[in-house]
Amino acid sequence: MITFNKNTKQQLISLCKTRNLCLEGNIIKVIDYSGDTEFEQYIQTCLEKDKDVRRKRLEITKQIQQKNTELEKLNLENERILEDLQVTLKEVGDAKISYEVQNRELIAWKEDNERISLELQQEMLKSEQARVEAENAKRTAENDLDVLQKRTQTKLIERIVKVSLGVIVTVGLITTLMYGIALFTEKDTQIIGSTWANMFGILLTNAFSIIGTIMGVKYASKETE
């Protein structure tokens, strides 16, 4: 314990009373005040003041601590948000790159499609042209075939006509010759004469019939064309 002499005690008491300056801190607790009521009162006053000061300081310090804790939490939260933001920004950047790549691929794909479409159109045009050409060729072939058939038919008709006319003329000539011989040799001409007349009539009729038929066929063929 610390012991003060009477003079020091009086000076301390006076300082407290006149200028409100008192001893502070734990040192007060080790001062010996026994046997001096006035000094004991002074020490008690100092202790009370010290406790008040400490209590106030403790409250303020606690408040500061609380504020610091809140600030630290806020700071942590801010850092977390900032990190989230950076992650989001990175994701957005990555997504942007990905979209750009996809966009480029889509543009390339579109260009390919357009090129293929153009090629298809060209091929379709070629195909259409080929179809038209094929149809023309078909028509030409059909016409050629028709002409060939007609020509064959005409030739056949010509041959038939020639053969028929040949037969008619030959039969006519033979019959006429036989009739002539019978006339010059003065043989019986009754049968041969009527036969010649009949034959000649039939031949003429047949000849005109043939010519009529041919003309009819030709006319019919023209109408069909």
Added chain:
Amino acid sequence: MIESILLVDDENLFHLVFEDACSLLEISLSLQTVSSSDEAAKMFKKWYETNSKDKPECVFVDLNIIGSSFDGIELIRKINFEYGNHVVIGIISSSNEPEEQSKAIQAGAQFWIIKSDDIEPRLEEFKKDYQGYKNRTLPFKIYR
């Protein structure tokens, strides 16, 4: 009343809180504070080598001491096993991890006070139990 206390904590603001709380609760008249475990270890080494009587009677150590090369548990281990023991020592931290608490017990901690805005009731309870820690009769206790 505890003769002398050493507080090892990196938070200077808590030094003021602890000092005022100890004074108001009349826990101790003499309080010394340091901000790093390295500094505290040096002090204990010196006291141990010189066999000094200046060393504190009770030591409160923070668990995570920023700016130090080792944590509070390691400091307790050093004090207990390298620098002669003979002090009441424990953790004062906002952490309440059972894993850390079992490590502290292994290092020789006698108590664990959880830091909060209202530290006085815990210190008051600790003051009541102190004699048990000093006599090594009280088991490890957590002040919640």
